Amino acid sequence: MTLGNVRDEIYGTKKTMKDEWFIDNDIIPLGTKRLYTDYKDGNIPDDEIVYLKVDKSNVQNILTVAPTGIGKSRFRKRIIGYQQRFGYNILAIDPKSYEYLTGGIKKGNGRRLHPFEENTTYKVKSYVPSFVQKNIFVKPSLKKKFHVYSPNIKSFTDMALWRNLGAADKGANFIVSVISSGIIDMDKIIKEIMITPLLMANTKKACIGTISVLQELGYFSSKYKPLDLQKDWDEGFIVAVSYFAQEGKFMNVDIAHIVQQIRNIGNRQLQNEEYITPKIIDFDDTIYYLERRRMDEFNMAIREIKNAQNNYRSLGINTNVTIQNPSFIDSKIIDGCTTKFIWGLENPDSLQGLIPQGAYELIRDRQLYEDEDTYTFECILVRGRKKWETFFPFDVQYGHGLVS
Numbered sequence: 001m002t003l004g005n006v007r008d009e010i011y012g013t014k015k016t017m018k019d020e021w022f023i024d025n026d027i028i029p030l031g032t033k034r035l036y037t038d039y040k041d042g043n044i045p046d047d048e049i050v051y052l053k054v055d056k057s058n059v060q061n062i063l064t065v066a067p068t069g070i071g072k073s074r075f076r077k078r079i080i081g082y083q084q085r086f087g088y089n090i091l092a093i094d095p096k097s098y099e100y101l102t103g104g105i106k107k108g109n110g111r112r113l114h115p116f117e118e119n120t121t122y123k124v125k126s127y128v129p130s131f132v133q134k135n136i137f138v139k140p141s142l143k144k145k146f147h148v149y150s151p152n153i154k155s156f157t158d159m160a161l162w163r164n165l166g167a168a169d170k171g172a173n174f175i176v177s178v179i180s181s182g183i184i185d186m187d188k189i190i191k192e193i194m195i196t197p198l199l200m201a202n203t204k205k206a207c208i209g210t211i212s213v214l215q216e217l218g219y220f221s222s223k224y225k226p227l228d229l230q231k232d233w234d235e236g237f238i239v240a241v242s243y244f245a246q247e248g249k250f251m252n253v254d255i256a257h258i259v260q261q262i263r264n265i266g267n268r269q270l271q272n273e274e275y276i277t278p279k280i281i282d283f284d285d286t287i288y289y290l291e292r293r294r295m296d297e298f299n300m301a302i303r304e305i306k307n308a309q310n311n312y313r314s315l316g317i318n319t320n321v322t323i324q325n326p327s328f329i330d331s332k333i334i335d336g337c338t339t340k341f342i343w344g345l346e347n348p349d350s351l352q353g354l355i356p357q358g359a360y361e362l363i364r365d366r367q368l369y370e371d372e373d374t375y376t377f378e379c380i381l382v383r384g385r386k387k388w389e390t391f392f393p394f395d396v397q398y399g400h401g402l403v404s
Contacts, residue, residue: 027051028082030381031393035369050381050391052079052339054086056278059313063337064322065351070344070377073284075393076322080238083280084122088318089233090280091262092240093255095288125237129254130224131217132246146242150224151257153184158260164253164300165214171207174199186215219250227258230265233277245288249300252289256300259308266315276316281308284322291328302330309336326350343368343379355380359388 022029030050032039039048054060062079066072084090130150156162157180162172171193178192193199193207214220232239241258243251262279269276283290289301308317321337323329327350334354342351348363359380362368368378368390382388 022051022082023085026054026086028054028079029394030079031379031391033389033391035376035392050389052381054083056087059309059316059318060339061309061318061337062320063334063340063342064320065324065326065340065342066344066377066379067324067346071393072322072341075341075379076282076284076320078394079320080280080282081122084238086278088278088280089229090238090282091229091258092238092282093258093284094240094242095251095285096243096245123235123237124240125232126240126242127227128242128244129219130221131214131219131250131254132242132244134218148224149227150221151219151254152226153179153186153220155226155257155261160298160300160303161253161257162210164249164256164298166210166249167207168203171199171203171210175207175211186211186220217250227261229258229261243288252299252301255289256304259301259304262317263307263312263315266312266317270315276314278316278318280318280320281305282320282322286321286323287325287328290323290330290333302333305333306330306336309333326354338384340382341379342382344370344377355382356386356388362390 028051030052032044033048033050064072064076080090080092126146127149128146130148133146133148157176159169159172159176162175163169167175174193174196175189178189183189183192190208190211193204193211196204199207227239227241229239243254259281262281266276266279268274283305290299290305305319305321308319319337321333323334325347326334327347331350331354334351340355342348342355342359342363345351345363348360351363352360359382362380368380369392370377376392378390379393380388380390
């Protein structure tokens with residue numbers, strides 16, 4: 001079967017997308033085995049298209065590895081668009097920007113993305129946490145783009161969260177016990193710390209310092225409600241959370257806490273014997289919060305993403321992880337991804353042992369097609385540990401689906 005012109009079949013020329021064939025067959029079209037220009041009139045035989053098989057009954061953790069500017073974000077967003085239409089609930093973590101899943105993105109040649117790449121075929125509800133909004137809302141135009149949320153201190157009963165925020169083990173344990181007793185006002189928590197005989201003076205000082213910083217940041221603010229992911233998902237939204245490059249422990253803890261919320265949703269569905277909705281947590285630009293630092297630094301986000309990949313699988317939780325340099329990221333997170341997209345790497349040595357030897361040698365010896373003038377790179381799709389193939393992603397820069 002010949003699928004016909006990619007502009008019509010993959011992207012569609014009308015408001016109604018012409019991709020029912022892909023949805024009916026549980027596959028996501030990724031790209032072509034050869035450059036688009038190799039196909040006469042854009043007519044591509046079915047066996048020349050590379051697909052990603054969708055199996056909602058099994059967890060599918062996806063890794064995308066590519067340097068900046070190569071098109072990995074657009075590629076990832078296309079996959080997300082299909083995943084939502086397959087029935088996945090999606091949360092997207094965007095650590096540095098506020099343009100997640102929005103349109104108007106342009107390449108150097110001035111060609112806009114196809115409307116499929118823009119925010120026209122799915123609804124996105126964008127959030128920013130209360131501890132970041134003070135810094136970004138100096139631009140009035142941004143206030144209209146975002147909803148502000150504040151973590152609920154009542155749900156901060158994991159000692160590791162407080163440990164990551166800077167409290168020592170005994171101090172973190174005491175704070176959790178105070179919150180569990182029903183005291184959630186920050187000033188009252190400080191008072192409890194001051195009067196308790198259970199903590200040493202240095203521990204008290206550290207705990208009070210941690211809580212004072214949180215108060216100054218507005219980390220727990222009664223002015224804003226917590227995220228209600230289930231409500232937004234039920235209304236058909238992709239939920240996107242942006243941090244505006246707010247690096248460090250505050251972002252790490254918030255990401256970890258959100259992952260725990262998704263875990264709780266899955267647990268509730270499991271306990272109530274409900275249909276366990278497949279869920280995607282999309283982690284973009286992970287260098288901001290998954291970078292391996294000193295061994296003595298505890299990173300809650302790393303712990304929870306490992307849990308999402310390995311321990312929360314029965315709850316329908318899947319991950320999409322995007323990185324630029326795999327050498328900076330915990331290898332267990334990379335190894336937890338069964339499907340990998342890799343292209344344009346300068347130093348592929350960190351992937352040795354994590355992908356098939358043939359794919360590694362292809363990257364190492366730079367035998368992939370690349371044209372840096374047009375940003376055209378051949379991508380390697382690795383399925384599991386043995387199967388792999390190369391393809392050119394569907395993208396305007398490759399000649400697919402050009403918009404007049």
